[in-house]
Amino acid sequence: MAELIYFAYGSNLHPLRLLKRVPSSRPLGCAVLPDxxxxxxxxxxxxxxxxxxxxxxxxxxxxxxxxxxxxxxRPYLDRAESLGVGYFLEDVQVLNAAGEQVEAFTYVANPERLDPTVQPYCWYRDIVAAGARFHGFPADYVQSIARRPVWEDPDPARRARQHELVRDCLNWRPAEA
Structure with missing residues (x-):
């Protein structure tokens, strides 16, 4: 089966979150997208x-x-990312932990969806921060995520489900191979 390389930078950073969306996903290591x-x-x-x-x-x-x-x-992830409406696919060149260039696909926001007045729900910000912590990103980068202003999710059922996912992410450890 063909394998794809995906660069995750938001709520899909945490392996547990991504596993729930794409069962075959497995982390290959940290990378940075310069500029x-x-x-x-x-x-x-x-x-x-x-x-x-x-x-x-x-x-x-x-x-x-x-x-x-x-x-x-990948169609599972495309659905989760509202491909074609919320995000579009783009190939990017990132630098892996060894400083080597790696080509990967990622999701870039549809410019029509940009709105400087929106804020993330607290659970969304916390999932992104949990992924950044899990992978040991620099402390100042993690703090810049964790301090992001948020809105409280008005849907109590969704809020409860997502806060449970945050707790699961914070406690999750990969199974030994």
């Missing part, structure tokens, strides 16, 4: 809150993780 910055101003197609996006910005870096996944499972 880009992380923003939370992509308006969600489903709930109207702020989601992560990458934007070109000189002298900045977006920390992320490279994941391998089966090509036949």
């Amino acid at each position: 880009h910055a992380l923003h939370f101003d992509k308006k969600s197609v489903t709930d109207g809150s702020g989601k992560c996006r990458i934007g070109a910005e000189p002298d900045c870096r977006v920390h992320g993780v490279l994941f391998s996944l089966r090509a036949d499972e």
